[in-house]
Amino acid sequence: MPYLRLEKDNDVAVVWMDQEGEKVNKLGDYLLGEFTAVLDDLSQDNSIVGAVLISGKPDTFIAGADLERVNEITEPGAIQTLVKQGHALFNRLENFRIPVVAAINGAALGGGLEVAMACHYRIATDSPKTILGQPEVQLGLLPGGGGTQRLPRLVGLQKSLDMMLTGKNIYPRQGKKMGLVDQVCSPYALLDAAKQAARDLARKPRKEAKRKPSFFDKVLEGTALTRKMAYKKAREMAEKQTRGHYPAPMRIIDCVEAGLEDGIQAGLAAEAKYFEELWRTPQSAQLRNIFFAMTALKKNPNQDLVKPVDKIGVLGAGLMGAGIAQISASKGIDVLMKDLDFDALGRGKKTIWGELDRRFRKKALSAFQRDSIFSRVDGVIEYAPLGKSDMVIEAVFEDLDLKRRVLADTEAVTPDHCIFASNTSSLPIKEIAKNASRPTQVIGMHYFSPVPKMPLLEIIVTPKTAKWVVATAVDVGIKQGKTVIVVKDGPGFYTTRVLAPMLNEALLLLEEGGDIENIDRVMRKLGWPVGPVTLIDEVGIDVGAHVTEVLSKMFAKRGVSSTDAMGRLLAEGYKGRKNGKGFYKYEKGSSEKGKKEVNTAVYEFFGGSTRKRHNAEEIRRRLMLVFCNEAARCLEEKILLSARDGDIGAIMGLGFPPYLGGPFRYMDQLGTTVVLEALEALAVKHGPRFTPAKIIAEKAADNGRFYDA
Numbered sequence: 114m115p116y117l118r119l120e121k122d123n124d125v126a127v128v129w130m131d132q133e134g135e136k137v138n139k140l141g142d143y144l145l146g147e148f149t150a151v152l153d154d155l156s157q158d159n160s161i162v163g164a165v166l167i168s169g170k171p172d173t174f175i176a177g178a179d180l181e182r183v184n185e186i187t188e189p190g191a192i193q194t195l196v197k198q199g200h201a202l203f204n205r206l207e208n209f210r211i212p213v214v215a216a217i218n219g220a221a222l223g224g225g226l227e228v229a230m231a232c233h234y235r236i237a238t239d240s241p242k243t244i245l246g247q248p249e250v251q252l253g254l255l256p257g258g259g260g261t262q263r264l265p266r267l268v269g270l271q272k273s274l275d276m277m278l279t280g281k282n283i284y285p286r287q288g289k290k291m292g293l294v295d296q297v298c299s300p301y302a303l304l305d306a307a308k309q310a311a312r313d314l315a316r317k318p319r320k321e322a323k324r325k326p327s328f329f330d331k332v333l334e335g336t337a338l339t340r341k342m343a344y345k346k347a348r349e350m351a352e353k354q355t356r357g358h359y360p361a362p363m364r365i366i367d368c369v370e371a372g373l374e375d376g377i378q379a380g381l382a383a384e385a386k387y388f389e390e391l392w393r394t395p396q397s398a399q400l401r402n403i404f405f406a407m408t409a410l411k412k413n414p415n416q417d418l419v420k421p422v423d424k425i426g427v428l429g430a431g432l433m434g435a436g437i438a439q440i441s442a443s444k445g446i447d448v449l450m451k452d453l454d455f456d457a458l459g460r461g462k463k464t465i466w467g468e469l470d471r472r473f474r475k476k477a478l479s480a481f482q483r484d485s486i487f488s489r490v491d492g493v494i495e496y497a498p499l500g501k502s503d504m505v506i507e508a509v510f511e512d513l514d515l516k517r518r519v520l521a522d523t524e525a526v527t528p529d530h531c532i533f534a535s536n537t538s539s540l541p542i543k544e545i546a547k548n549a550s551r552p553t554q555v556i557g558m559h560y561f562s563p564v565p566k567m568p569l570l571e572i573i574v575t576p577k578t579a580k581w582v583v584a585t586a587v588d589v590g591i592k593q594g595k596t597v598i599v600v601k602d603g604p605g606f607y608t609t610r611v612l613a614p615m616l617n618e619a620l621l622l623l624e625e626g627g628d629i630e631n632i633d634r635v636m637r638k639l640g641w642p643v644g645p646v647t648l649i650d651e652v653g654i655d656v657g658a659h660v661t662e663v664l665s666k667m668f669a670k671r672g673v674s675s676t677d678a679m680g681r682l683l684a685e686g687y688k689g690r691k692n693g694k695g696f697y698k699y700e701k702g703s704s705e706k707g708k709k710e711v712n713t714a715v716y717e718f719f720g721g722s723t724r725k726r727h728n729a730e731e732i733r734r735r736l737m738l739v740f741c742n743e744a745a746r747c748l749e750e751k752i753l754l755s756a757r758d759g760d761i762g763a764i765m766g767l768g769f770p771p772y773l774g775g776p777f778r779y780m781d782q783l784g785t786t787v788v789l790e791a792l793e794a795l796a797v798k799h800g801p802r803f804t805p806a807k808i809i810a811e812k813a814a815d816n817g818r819f820y821d822a
């Protein structure tokens with residue numbers, strides 16, 4: 114047996130799951146036969162009173178379904194058959210003659226959690242690696258192993274919908290509180306505790322696993338009528354959040370409803386049918402592409418060159434510095450934050466504490482974990498204490514001279530092997546490194562705001578940056594939990610550079626008399642989390658004006674002039690959300706039901722108060738294609754190493770609609786010839802900013818694509 118190993122400890126059987134040749138356990142058709150054989154064996158062995166299901170992998174129970182394997186199934190109906198086989202097996206497990214305890218250390222995600230839920234008792238360890246969840250929705254799918262049925266029965270309707278519709282992780286203590294797990298213990302005690310639980314369960318008469326609903330749950334989910342209201346509300350929310358682009362959430366709700374109202378058999382039948390249906394949607398295909406790309410990016414291609422980083426210095430305890438310090442300390446790295454005075458340091462530490470304590474209150478961290486992470490961050494106002502740092506990341510103000518100065522001051526006190534990383538969002542790294550004494554050890558590490566939440570890290574490499582420095586920075590980023598893309602140095606690198614033309618285009622629409630709300634609404638409807646004009650307010654008009662300045666020289670070389678609208682707004686004191694003076698109003702009482710009101714005063718800068726509505730198709734076309742065209746130029750100029758990196762960077766860093774797969778997948782989907790023609794037509798009408806990138810013309814010439822498949 115390459116996957117399961119059966120061991121017996123007197124009257125308790127221990128089933129070890131350890132998939133051969135894989136780092137994590139996955140669920141695939143290959144497991145069906147083996148699992149059946151183990152259950153057959155156990156059902157005949159009368160000396161056994163209970164069983165434990167446990168993983169032999171260090172960090173996972175079961176990571177989820179083997180997607181690559183399902184990908185190979187092309188025959189219509191075959192996925193549905195496989196899902197039904199899984200159901201039959203899990204039902205057998207659930208009704209097994211002896212109690213089975215799931216002993217969970219590490220990730221129990223997707224099918225992993227579904228296996229655990231089919232067991233009779235769940236013990237999870239308090240290891241930070243232990244997470245539970247049904248993330249299928251993020252792949253455009255639904256939990257296909259009975260999850261839409263067992264989860265609501267275990268934790269209640271509302272909580273189960275919340276888990277399945279967001280795909281979020283549940284930590285052990287949260288799981289205990291909501292009834293998802295029965296017991297939490299230390300990883301060292303797991304096996305013994307599980308054996309003990311199996312023996313205890315065997316002694317007691319088997320009760321049906323039934324949860325005790327809270328008072329609110331009873332009120333909200335106790336009757337068919339109140340449940341009906343809950344489904345309706347969930348559907349409305351799903352519609353609002355997906356804007357009709359993602360079918361999975363509706364199908365999840367359908368399955369839950371079928372199961373709770375018409376019985377588990379009806380629910381499972383719906384699950385099998387809709388699972389295959391969703392699998393075959395283009396949305397799920399794109400989301401799975403993203404998942405595979407992100408999985409690939411978790412591996413460092415040059416792991417052998419990595420040098421250890423145990424101590425990090427962070428310059429600047431502002432918004433970004435505090436975030437970087439927090440995510441580093443969370444992964445066991447010692448951090449020294451340096452700022453100009455103790456007030457600034459205090460604010461930075463307060464930010465970190467606030468965030469850690471919020472996670473503690475959510476039960477995502479224990480008090481001990483919160484305190485030990487916090488104790489790893491120290492604050493200083495001088496450079497000398499940075500003398501033991503393996504890496505220093507600067508997040509001081511966006512000012513070239515200042516960045517050069519802090520680089521020199523850092524180099525003066527740090528050891529020879531120390532890496533200097535800049536978190537600049539637009540300044541070329543080579544400019545910052547101009548007078549560096551160790552230029553091979555200067556690199557860009559561009560994090561996004563808010564750092565603990567945003568998944569992307571863009572690493573920027575100059576021609577001088579040493580290979581081991583890149584490998585080490587990638588290693589640190591992956592450790593910090595980020596999805597890392599490595600790009601070449603240049604104005605705005607990749608993410609800032611592709612975003613700028615899109616925001617510029619939105620401003621040009623305004624200069625043509627366009628309507629702020631109209632533009633934002635059209636782009637949100639397409640699936641962007643916020644519209645481009647709102648985004649300018651969020652990023653800051655001051656930041657935008659600065660970025661325009663940095664990038665305009667490069668654009669000018671192509672005959673493209675950027676609008677100076679942001680510069681003009683800034684001169685009049687407009688900075689966006691941060692100072693409450695932007696394209697929208699931010700003072701209290703100006704937003705009704707979360708809907709912001711346009712600050713019509715800004716129309717002064719765009720030709721007056723008479724506005725017109727551009728046609729939605731024109732807005733989409735101009736904004737999306739100017740973005741894609743710039744992304745293509747980045748690939749052409751080898752700022753990007755691959756289309757994949759460009760897609761992941763746009764989705765994870767900028768909010769490009771995931772169901773469209775990123776700019777390159779999107780162009781492939783439209784067809785490069787169609788993109789080329791559309792750009793040419795726009796160039797005739799609006800000028801050289803739409804001149805197609807050479808690489809698009811090349812691809813179109815032989816009907817080519819950016820991806821082979």
Ligand code: NAI
Pocket residue numbers: 428429430431432433434451452453457507508509510511512515519536537538539559560561562
């Ligand atoms: P911030 O203004 O919140 O914080 C900057 C901090 O640096 C302040 O606490 C300041 O006292 C400190 N500082 C200034 N000079 C210093 C020196 N010589 N030594 C030590 N500390 C010093 O700024 P924020 O937003 O954190 O941005 C910092 C950097 O991160 C900038 O380069 C910015 O472009 C970049 N960035 C910002 C993003 C954002 O969304 N805010 C996103 C990505 C990058």
